[in-house]
Amino acid sequence: MSGHQRWRTPFVPSRNPERRFADIVREADLIAEFVAGRSEDVVAQDLKTVRAIERSLQIISEAATKLGDHAETVLPQHPWRQIRDFGNVLRHAYDDVNYDLVWDVIARLLPALREDCAPLSADDSEDSVPPGSGGP
Numbered sequence: 001m002s003g004h005q006r007w008r009t010p011f012v013p014s015r016n017p018e019r020r021f022a023d024i025v026r027e028a029d030l031i032a033e034f035v036a037g038r039s040e041d042v043v044a045q046d047l048k049t050v051r052a053i054e055r056s057l058q059i060i061s062e063a064a065t066k067l068g069d070h071a072e073t074v075l076p077q078h079p080w081r082q083i084r085d086f087g088n089v090l091r092h093a094y095d096d097v098n099y100d101l102v103w104d105v106i107a108r109l110l111p112a113l114r115e116d117c118a119p120l121s122a123d124d125s126e127d128s129v130p131p132g133s134g135g136p
Contacts, residue, residue: 061087
C-alpha cells in the first residue's frame, strides 16, 4: 500500500430536509417558467434554455440525494432513485442526453413532485430579506 489511505466520506443526509424540499420546489418553478407557453421543439432548439433546465434538474437530483432515505419515507410515491440517477446522467453522459426524456420528466414527473414537496419545504420568507435591509 502506498502510504496514502483513501478516506470515504459517509453519506450524511441533510440536517435540514425542509431546505432540500424547498430547493426542489424552486427549481421546478424555474423550469416551469423556462418552458411556459413554448413547445418541446421550440425549447429543444434554445440551447440556453436547455442548459438552464439541465442545471435545475441537476439541483433537484442533488437535493434528492441530500434527502437520503427521508425522501422515500415521506413521499414514497416518487421514483427517488431515478431522480438521483438522472443527475448522474446529466453530469456524466451529458453528450448523450435524450431530450425527449428530459421533456417527459418536465411534463409528467415534475408537476406532481413539485406539488408534493411544497408542503414539506421551508418557509423562505425570512431568507428572502437581504441582510441589513430592516426586514423582520
